[in-house]
Amino acid sequence: MAPERMSASHPEHRRQRRIAQRRRQILAAAAQLFADQGYTNTSTKEIALRTDMGESTLYGYFSSKRDILLAIARETEPLLLSALQQAGPLDNRTAMIELFERALNISEAQLPFARALVTEAWVDDDILHEFLAGRLLLIHRALAAIIAECVAAGVFRPIDPALSAQLLMGMFAGLILPAMRGLAPLPSPEQRHTLAETIVSQLLDGVLNRSANEASQAGAWLGS
Amino acid sequence: MAPERMSASHPEHRRQRRIAQRRRQILAAAAQLFADQGYTNTSTKEIALRTDMGESTLYGYFSSKRDILLAIARETEPLLLSALQQAGPLDNRTAMIELFERALNISEAQLPFARALVTEAWVDDDILHEFLAGRLLLIHRALAAIIAECVAAGVFRPIDPALSAQLLMGMFAGLILPAMRGLAPLPSPEQRHTLAETIVSQLLDGVLNRSANEASQAGAWLGS
Amino acid sequence: MAPERMSASHPEHRRQRRIAQRRRQILAAAAQLFADQGYTNTSTKEIALRTDMGESTLYGYFSSKRDILLAIARETEPLLLSALQQAGPLDNRTAMIELFERALNISEAQLPFARALVTEAWVDDDILHEFLAGRLLLIHRALAAIIAECVAAGVFRPIDPALSAQLLMGMFAGLILPAMRGLAPLPSPEQRHTLAETIVSQLLDGVLNRSANEASQAGAWLGS
Amino acid sequence: MAPERMSASHPEHRRQRRIAQRRRQILAAAAQLFADQGYTNTSTKEIALRTDMGESTLYGYFSSKRDILLAIARETEPLLLSALQQAGPLDNRTAMIELFERALNISEAQLPFARALVTEAWVDDDILHEFLAGRLLLIHRALAAIIAECVAAGVFRPIDPALSAQLLMGMFAGLILPAMRGLAPLPSPEQRHTLAETIVSQLLDGVLNRSANEASQAGAWLGS
DNA sequence: AATGAATGAGATTTCATTCAT
DNA sequence: CATGAATGAAATCTCATTCAT
Numbered sequence: 001m002a003p004e005r006m007s008a009s010h011p012e013h014r015r016q017r018r019i020a021q022r023r024r025q026i027l028a029a030a031a032q033l034f035a036d037q038g039y040t041n042t043s044t045k046e047i048a049l050r051t052d053m054g055e056s057t058l059y060g061y062f063s064s065k066r067d068i069l070l071a072i073a074r075e076t077e078p079l080l081l082s083a084l085q086q087a088g089p090l091d092n093r094t095a096m097i098e099l100f101e102r103a104l105n106i107s108e109a110q111l112p113f114a115r116a117l118v119t120e121a122w123v124d125d126d127i128l129h130e131f132l133a134g135r136l137l138l139i140h141r142a143l144a145a146i147i148a149e150c151v152a153a154g155v156f157r158p159i160d161p162a163l164s165a166q167l168l169m170g171m172f173a174g175l176i177l178p179a180m181r182g183l184a185p186l187p188s189p190e191q192r193h194t195l196a197e198t199i200v201s202q203l204l205d206g207v208l209n210r211s212a213n214e215a216s217q218a219g220a221w222l223g224s
Numbered sequence: 225m226a227p228e229r230m231s232a233s234h235p236e237h238r239r240q241r242r243i244a245q246r247r248r249q250i251l252a253a254a255a256q257l258f259a260d261q262g263y264t265n266t267s268t269k270e271i272a273l274r275t276d277m278g279e280s281t282l283y284g285y286f287s288s289k290r291d292i293l294l295a296i297a298r299e300t301e302p303l304l305l306s307a308l309q310q311a312g313p314l315d316n317r318t319a320m321i322e323l324f325e326r327a328l329n330i331s332e333a334q335l336p337f338a339r340a341l342v343t344e345a346w347v348d349d350d351i352l353h354e355f356l357a358g359r360l361l362l363i364h365r366a367l368a369a370i371i372a373e374c375v376a377a378g379v380f381r382p383i384d385p386a387l388s389a390q391l392l393m394g395m396f397a398g399l400i401l402p403a404m405r406g407l408a409p410l411p412s413p414e415q416r417h418t419l420a421e422t423i424v425s426q427l428l429d430g431v432l433n434r435s436a437n438e439a440s441q442a443g444a445w446l447g448s
Numbered sequence: 449m450a451p452e453r454m455s456a457s458h459p460e461h462r463r464q465r466r467i468a469q470r471r472r473q474i475l476a477a478a479a480q481l482f483a484d485q486g487y488t489n490t491s492t493k494e495i496a497l498r499t500d501m502g503e504s505t506l507y508g509y510f511s512s513k514r515d516i517l518l519a520i521a522r523e524t525e526p527l528l529l530s531a532l533q534q535a536g537p538l539d540n541r542t543a544m545i546e547l548f549e550r551a552l553n554i555s556e557a558q559l560p561f562a563r564a565l566v567t568e569a570w571v572d573d574d575i576l577h578e579f580l581a582g583r584l585l586l587i588h589r590a591l592a593a594i595i596a597e598c599v600a601a602g603v604f605r606p607i608d609p610a611l612s613a614q615l616l617m618g619m620f621a622g623l624i625l626p627a628m629r630g631l632a633p634l635p636s637p638e639q640r641h642t643l644a645e646t647i648v649s650q651l652l653d654g655v656l657n658r659s660a661n662e663a664s665q666a667g668a669w670l671g672s
Numbered sequence: 673m674a675p676e677r678m679s680a681s682h683p684e685h686r687r688q689r690r691i692a693q694r695r696r697q698i699l700a701a702a703a704q705l706f707a708d709q710g711y712t713n714t715s716t717k718e719i720a721l722r723t724d725m726g727e728s729t730l731y732g733y734f735s736s737k738r739d740i741l742l743a744i745a746r747e748t749e750p751l752l753l754s755a756l757q758q759a760g761p762l763d764n765r766t767a768m769i770e771l772f773e774r775a776l777n778i779s780e781a782q783l784p785f786a787r788a789l790v791t792e793a794w795v796d797d798d799i800l801h802e803f804l805a806g807r808l809l810l811i812h813r814a815l816a817a818i819i820a821e822c823v824a825a826g827v828f829r830p831i832d833p834a835l836s837a838q839l840l841m842g843m844f845a846g847l848i849l850p851a852m853r854g855l856a857p858l859p860s861p862e863q864r865h866t867l868a869e870t871i872v873s874q875l876l877d878g879v880l881n882r883s884a885n886e887a888s889q890a891g892a893w894l895g896s
Numbered sequence: 897a898a899t900g901a902a903t904g905a906g907a908t909t910t911c912a913t914t915c916a917t
Numbered sequence: 918c919a920t921g922a923a924t925g926a927a928a929t930c931t932c933a934t935t936c937a938t
Binding site for chain 1: 918920
């Protein structure tokens, strides 16, 4: 009889859903603005405008402008870590390629959140340490551990695992940062597999043409 | 002898030197602050405080706060390009190592300038395009050209020069960005050679242990 | 009855009326200050003080200090023109007197607006041309046209209509400017009729005593 | 023998002359700027620039910016009064025309001083009362006295001398103010005589065509 | 006497946040 | 819950004036 019975249309539920959606709207708009202009250059008025609310309404959903930033930062949590967490044992080339491919899977919708996070972490120590540095460190450690294993197993040359992990993460950054900044488009889903293959191939095999050991000039490159 | 002969004590020279030094003081203080907090979060008052001047005195040296930022950006010009410009023909491993070693030669004094540039370029399109994007593009093109040559000469495998150049720059970024952000110390002069060697070695040779072709598990890594 | 019916107490109406009144308060206070001290010598702080608001509240009503000035200038529109526009055909002495009487009808409330306009127009070319020069030109043209007609009809002596119009406007200015500047009180409503009569009489008849043509010294005045 | 003998080249005299000239330069430049932009809108820097001096040098000649304004105001003293003072008895039309012609004799060089004075007097009570109101009052009184005499002598109709003097001064203002403000050019020396004649003729005779008393419509204009 | 440099005081404007409705 | 209005605090920048040289 009363509409309260059907949970979907239970007024209390409807209210909560509406609230949650408003929150998401605010976060999406703010993330876009923070990403484009930076946190400080974005006014609450702009956020309100984009969300089509009054400025003061924001304060019903977040307690301060900074609170919005923190919520955005929290939303980025799965971005970096999920790829690693889903990864099985990285004991062959294919598994590694898959890992990188997954890591490249940033959607258009996530991009502003990621960029907003990086933007502020670059300048704000709290954001950096609470939301970015720890995650990067996890990734770095995981990669270094894998590399160390491979070295121990004799699969990799005796290289410094930490340094190699850092270079590897740099290669990844070299692909993703320009896209974040809008200097290059996000790689399309099709490109991602090729990119992942290239990274892994270059990482594992280097760029030298190993079969060309007869070439006169090759010596200068192979030597040392 | 007339005192005018000794240029150092000529009053006009002294004045000009004092002015130039004040300018440098302002730039150094501002660069540090912009690097730490970002341009927008830094007030002219803070800059004045650090330079021990009245706030309005700044405007005798620069016409606006933004003018200070632009001057800082201009100062970073040699940072990225000089290494490339000084480079001779990169036709062997040693030359390449030297290039990277020089590229890593960022002094403590330059670091805040570089970081301030990156900070603002990340958010401000004008700064990005006028002071950073162009220079990075130059570097990218130079690297890609070298790689293309090596591929043509059969020294490198048939890889995509543009992509490889991008990954290479990423590796470099992976070393320098954490230092800029204060997450890692700047590599000491001694470390720089080793780092450069490692980058080049990893780039050219990859990480795989080529002599371990007998290992049972190596197949999974070597294969396609 | 529902309260919505009485527009006066409808909350939305109340709000709008309050806003409109605040605007008028600001304009009145600013006009007074601009008139007394000039635009540049008046600070937004003073305006806020007189209106009993915070300084920043002003910016909810006007987008800049200059915007206040422009609004004041706009308010003066009817001041000069309405008298002319209401005028019927000026084909006799009485009609002309009435015109001048209406032109002298500046209320105490309008005075600061008029003075503020003149003050700034005297120094600011934009204000002069956008809000004053055009209106004065209209008046001048209208007067000159009337005079030209009268000359053509043989009612007036063959005088230069443009110059006469200018002198006429000057006579008017001679009455109104001292009042604006506070050197003389505004003519009271009763005085206005007399003043208008005097202006018109002096304009039309001159000051000479025409019946005194027998006086010995009159020759020197009458002779061309 | 010694150069001190010839007063013109006496070093002390030279110095004083140089100083006096610098003062005049400053006043001329400042008057121009004050006239164009108003006192408050003109910075000491601008004055210094136009005079080709350092900003602080001004303070060797004047003790403050306001002191410059006062000096300018003082310079305008002869402007208004000299014409009246030189006037003989105004007992005939020609003498009156001559008076007005002399009053119109404002040179290009004096114009900025006059305009600067009016500009500031319009806003600054001290300037108004010390340098303008008194002089205008003198003129007004002199004119009113003359008019009163003429009335007493039966030469003029029985008009209010004070009011007529005010209207007369207004007619004069109607000619001179537009030129000051740059809305009209200064009347050339040739035009001045004609203008003076017109003013006086209009003042004395009015504009009505007295010989046209037969015209049908004239009644409406002539009748009191 | 002349001036470049320095500066305190103050002007305009923005903005995150609060509050009454 | 939503919001327009209000505001204190702060930011950038200007300027008349002083001072050391």
